[in-house]
Amino acid sequence: MSVFDCIDPVTRRDGLDAAITAARGGRLVVMPTDTVYGVGADAFNQSAVRDLLAAKGRGPAMPVPVLVGSWATLDGLVLSVPPIARKLMEAFWPGGLSLIVEHAPSLSWNLGDSRNTVMVRMPLHPVALELLRAVGPMAVSSANISGSPAATTAGEAQAQLRDKVGVYLDGGRANIGIASTIIDLTGEIPVVRREGAVSLDRVREVAPDIALPSAS
Template identity: 55%
Template sequence: MSPVFDCTTEAGRADAIPKAAAGVREGRLVVLPTDTLYGIGADAFSVDAVRALLSAKGRGTDMPPPVLVPDARTLDGLATDVPDYARALVAAFWPGPLTVVLRAQPSLAWDLGDTRGTVALRMPDDPVALELLREVGPMAVSSANRTGHPASRTVVESASQLGAAVEFYLDGGPVTGGLASTIVDCTRDEPVVLRVGALSEAEVMDVVERSRADALELTSPAPDEPEPGAGTEEPGAPEASTASEQRGTTDDD
């Protein structure tokens, strides 16, 4: 029987994280809580561990796992050609339920499966997951369930499906989210929502549009300085209209 560690307290995490981290470094699998669902994780840079993860779930290399990271600054170490709108999404929703698909750094010594040169990245908003990730670095993490079966919201549900295939179970209590992350393909000029999860497509596109509007405003040339005396009203001229009258009114969300 694989050990289950109570990570609902600081003392429990202090005992569990070093043991789980050592196991991950040795190529073992771990079930961990995230802000969305429970996940099954492995060292992203261990080919054998990633294969064991896929085998535990009952899937092949045609369904590569996402990679969880401990910090947004990890983005540029794992991905290349990151568009500005992807950085805006990360700034808005990390840590949180957003997975971004980007071009993977070609120099990385890993094999996540048939990724076609991409990597799906997410920073979870969960203290147990983040503490483990800070110890071991990027981890390949997929939902802690057998393919085709319900996703796990508790460590017991995870263990009932994955059993002894997992070396360590980290119990962070029932997850509060319950919805999978929203996945956005950021490998092209325009973002494409591949899966709607905890974030709606409207929430995603609102951030993209606002980031582009802000960028356009920053790059717009400043108006020419008026000549001395220019703009002075002639005696008897009508009062200038207010700014709201000139541009009309808008309702911003």
């Protein structure tokens, strides 16, 4: 287990190199994001994703979300990107909005009982984005034991996950400190599954016909 200060430019480079190597080798990495800290694995390494679920004490009934380093990455993960998804991405990516979409059936991953869908987000954090652009799509969940408070610092994540994670990237306290807002785009109209970092008022400015949680 290694911890790297990613605020310092020198140790940040060392940390990113170690994290890239760890993720490519099937180990878990804790990274800072704009919302909360995340624990991640190569999304296409099924053994690593199982380790991620085990580290959190969580089963496959709650599928692992995926973080991407660019808008273009989403095009390779789905059969087609709905127009409303493009509008929401333009408005809120990178940022605290997660989108549930149908993934391409040809993908060789197993994120849990996802029913051919994936929850995907592009985070607004330079360390996370650099890691994602080097590794590719990563399965990332909040860096905490399931049922415990989400970690807003690397230290809080380390206190919970300990040596189950190979590399911890410390980027300081998470700016927002709450999880992302989730919008489900798999039905006829968008549905809010969770309100979080992006307010519903802001979402409605882009998708005025969105269904609220009470109506889902």
